[in-house]
Structures are given as C-alpha cells and as structure tokens.
Amino acid sequence: MRDFNWICPHCEHAVTITGERFSANRHTLYLDNADGRRTLATSYAVCPNPNCRKFTLTADLFETEPSSSPHGGEKYLKKLNAWSLVPSAAMKSFPDYVPEAIREDYREACLIKDLSPKASATLSRRCLQGILRDFWKVKPGRLVDEITQIKDKVDSITWDAIEAVRKLGNIGAHMEKDINFIVDVDPNEATLLIGLVETLLKEWYVARADRLARMGAVISAAASKKTP
Numbered sequence: 001m002r003d004f005n006w007i008c009p010h011c012e013h014a015v016t017i018t019g020e021r022f023s024a025n026r027h028t029l030y031l032d033n034a035d036g037r038r039t040l041a042t043s044y045a046v047c048p049n050p051n052c053r054k055f056t057l058t059a060d061l062f063e064t065e066p067s068s069s070p071h072g073g074e075k076y077l078k079k080l081n082a083w084s085l086v087p088s089a090a091m092k093s094f095p096d097y098v099p100e101a102i103r104e105d106y107r108e109a110c111l112i113k114d115l116s117p118k119a120s121a122t123l124s125r126r127c128l129q130g131i132l133r134d135f136w137k138v139k140p141g142r143l144v145d146e147i148t149q150i151k152d153k154v155d156s157i158t159w160d161a162i163e164a165v166r167k168l169g170n171i172g173a174h175m176e177k178d179i180n181f182i183v184d185v186d187p188n189e190a191t192l193l194i195g196l197v198e199t200l201l202k203e204w205y206v207a208r209a210d211r212l213a214r215m216g217a218v219i220s221a222a223a224s225k226k227t228p
C-alpha cells in the first residue's frame with residue numbers, strides 16, 4: 001500500500017497513514033443471487049497523532065467480476081456503497097465550547113444524510129439558525145432574514161459561501177419558510193449544507209477559541225517578563 005495523507009476524523013489533524021497503520025480485507029459474494037457478484041472491502045486506519053491513536057473503520061461494496069489475470073482475484077467494476085462505520089458517519093467532532101444543541105443537530109444531520117437527505121437538510125438548517133442566534137446574536141426571524149443580518153459582519157469569502165448554498169435549488173427556494181418545513185433535496189444538497197455548517201463552526205467558534213488561546217499566551221508571557 002502506498003502512504004496517503006488524510007485528515008483524521010477524530011482529532012482533525014492532517015496526518016500520513018503508512019503501511020503499518022493500515023489494514024484491509026475483502027469478502028466476495030460468490031453465491032448465485034439476483035444482484036450479481038459483489039465484493040465488500042473493509043479497512044482500518046490508525047491515527048499516528050500520539051494524542052489520538054484512534055482507529056477508523058470503513059466498508060465499501062463493489063460490483064465485481066472474476067479477473068482475467070493469471071493470479072485470479074476480482075476485477076472491480078463499480079463502487080455501489082460506502083460506509084463509515086467508526087466513527088459512525090463522516091462527521092467531525094467539535095469541542096465542547098460549541099453549544100451541545102448545535103453539535104447534536106450537526107451529528108444527526110450527518111447520520112441521517114444517506115437515509116434521508118431531506119431530514120438531514122432540515123437539521124442542517126436548524127443548526128445554521130442555532131449558530132446565527134448563538135454566535136452572532138441575530139434577532140430571531142425567518143432564516144433568510146437572520147442570514148441577512150450578518151452580511152456586514154462576516155468576511156466576504158464566508159459570505160460568498162453562505163450565499164452559494166443559499167441559492168441552491170430547493171434549499172434556496174425555501175429559505176423564507178419556517179425552519180421546520182421539510183424541503184425535498186437531493187443528497188448533494190444535503191452534503192453541501194453539512195459542509196457549510198462545518199465551515200462556519202470552524203471559521204467562527206474554533207477560530208475564536210484559538211485566537212483567545214493565542215492572546216492569553218501572549219498576555220501571560222508578557223506578564224511573566226515584568227520586572228519585579
């Protein structure tokens with residue numbers, strides 16, 4: 001296996017996974033059945049960050065056929081499904097300073113995304129509203145109006161990202177509706193909404209906490225230099 005770089009979903013560190021931290025296995029369905037030949041590939045990866053060392057487990061289901069190679073094996077035709085088993089969905093973990101209700105909506109939006117994109121999108125919109133009210137203290141109203149309230153407060157790149165998602169097909173068309181109104185969306189729209197929530201949590205909550213920690217370090221360093 002070739003080494004690869006990735007972001008650990010547990011600790012969010014960019015790490016390199018080498019051969020000794022990766023293990024994969026395959027299981028082919030040879031039994032005659034209505035759908036045809038399938039191969040399930042499972043893989044474990046262990047995070048090399050000494051403060052994390054957690055494993056992730058993923059499973060991918062492929063449509064396969066016998067390979068024509070003299071070594072036998074399977075020829076992979078198409079990936080049919082991909083599951084993140086540990087952690088239980090492709091989701092990030094955010095620190096405790098992000099309010100629990102917001103983290104809970106975010107987690108559920110991730111968990112339900114493949115089964116029900118519209119339920120996921122509804123949770124993401126509620127999450128977005130929770131963030132606007134908690135972080136920016138916007139005046140409660142329709143989501144579309146709450147978003148408008150922060151236009152002059154956020155940097156232009158963040159605003160462009162919000163606008164881009166807001167203009168997406170069905171999500172955009174129903175922004176003015178109540179947050180609990182269930183909008184029919186496709187899986188891509190649900191994924192984009194989750195991506196927006198993740199970006200905003202990082203850009204706002206995580207960045208603010210990092211900044212406070214850095215400033216705190218400067219202040220205490222300066223204080224310790226003071227001559228007695």
Ligand SMILES: [Zn+2]
Binds near residue numbers: 008053
């Ligand atoms: Zn990690």
